[in-house]
Amino acid sequence: MHIQEQKKIFDAWLRDHKNLLFKVLRSYAFTPQDQEDLFQEIVIQVWRSVPNYKGDSAVTTWLYRVALYSAIAWSRQEKKHRDGKHALDGFEHVLTVKVDVQDHRLDWLYAQIRQLDEIDRSVMLLFLDGFRYKEMARVLGISESHVGVKINRIKKYLMDQLKEAGDEL
Numbered sequence: 001m002h003i004q005e006q007k008k009i010f011d012a013w014l015r016d017h018k019n020l021l022f023k024v025l026r027s028y029a030f031t032p033q034d035q036e037d038l039f040q041e042i043v044i045q046v047w048r049s050v051p052n053y054k055g056d057s058a059v060t061t062w063l064y065r066v067a068l069y070s071a072i073a074w075s076r077q078e079k080k081h082r083d084g085k086h087a088l089d090g091f092e093h094v095l096t097v098k099v100d101v102q103d104h105r106l107d108w109l110y111a112q113i114r115q116l117d118e119i120d121r122s123v124m125l126l127f128l129d130g131f132r133y134k135e136m137a138r139v140l141g142i143s144e145s146h147v148g149v150k151i152n153r154i155k156k157y158l159m160d161q162l163k164e165a166g167d168e169l
Helices: 003-028 032-052 059-081 104-115 118-128 133-140 144-168
Strands: none
Touching: 003 032, 003 059, 003 104, 003 118, 032 059, 059 118, 059 133, 104 118, 104 144, 118 133, 118 144, 133 144
């Protein structure tokens, strides 16, 4: 694949699927600084993955796989470096998602998703984007029945959290 063709595909993927990437960012990185770091890591991995894409799956499935694997690897590595890491105040503007209307329910949902382990976060993001169990299983490398079990457990967890929140939402 020529570099011009790779760049054209890469640019189209980022343009057409940036919301997918931001969902992964918000679920795995919680500060603007971490989101910027993770965004860079995901973009690098997407760039590297372009020549390997054979069209056997939807582009969204491919990008989710790349983004989620990158986020999980980044998250594991970040855990090793969190001690002694200090926030750099004043750089929050670097990576911000523009939201016209702040929906506290959506903030609550992302907060709950952050509480899940890495794989369950991935399952939830794919589920919210309407992926079928078969597609989720392929992206995550687990069986369809395991996906179903995880979704049922996550739903139960969210319902319990919702009951606890009560009138706050």
